[in-house]
Amino acid sequence: MTAAPPAAYSCSKQFSGYPCCHRQWRHSGHCRFVHGYSRSFTFWFRAHQRDANGFVLDFSGLQALEAQLANQFDHTFLVNADDPLLEHWRELDAQGGLDLRVMANVGMEGSAELVWGWANALLQNQESGRACCWKAEARENEKNAACFEAVPAWFEPRASS
Numbered sequence: 001m002t003a004a005p006p007a008a009y010s011c012s013k014q015f016s017g018y019p020c021c022h023r024q025w026r027h028s029g030h031c032r033f034v035h036g037y038s039r040s041f042t043f044w045f046r047a048h049q050r051d052a053n054g055f056v057l058d059f060s061g062l063q064a065l066e067a068q069l070a071n072q073f074d075h076t077f078l079v080n081a082d083d084p085l086l087e088h089w090r091e092l093d094a095q096g097g098l099d100l101r102v103m104a105n106v107g108m109e110g111s112a113e114l115v116w117g118w119a120n121a122l123l124q125n126q127e128s129g130r131a132c133c134w135k136a137e138a139r140e141n142e143k144n145a146a147c148f149e150a151v152p153a154w155f156e157p158r159a160s161s
Contacts, residue, residue: 080103
């Protein structure tokens, strides 16, 4: 018989309004062309104990995460690090034609994993392991989204009290 997981509190926070463009150069269809969306991101947080205010997480402490999202996704052009046109994109960036961001994977799945990591880096430092992000969603529009789910290794389950 498997023991029940320890009790935890959960909450979520959404950030939206990040217009950017990208391309999936390996795709055989129209996704290989430059196209854009206004991305949004939803983060799910958990904690075994609430903070002094009774919160899983005080959202005012997420300003650094919000700034990272804006820097990466607000009016930027995202390309994969292995895009064969990368040098051309770098030239256009240097000429002021676009604001380039090079990523391992510009798709929603890759973006969800990236921002999950950012959220947890912030929380590990800020909350000393009390709270974590266990799920991040990257949404390109109202129809399409991808999630990355994992509990970071440093967020150890605690016995219920």
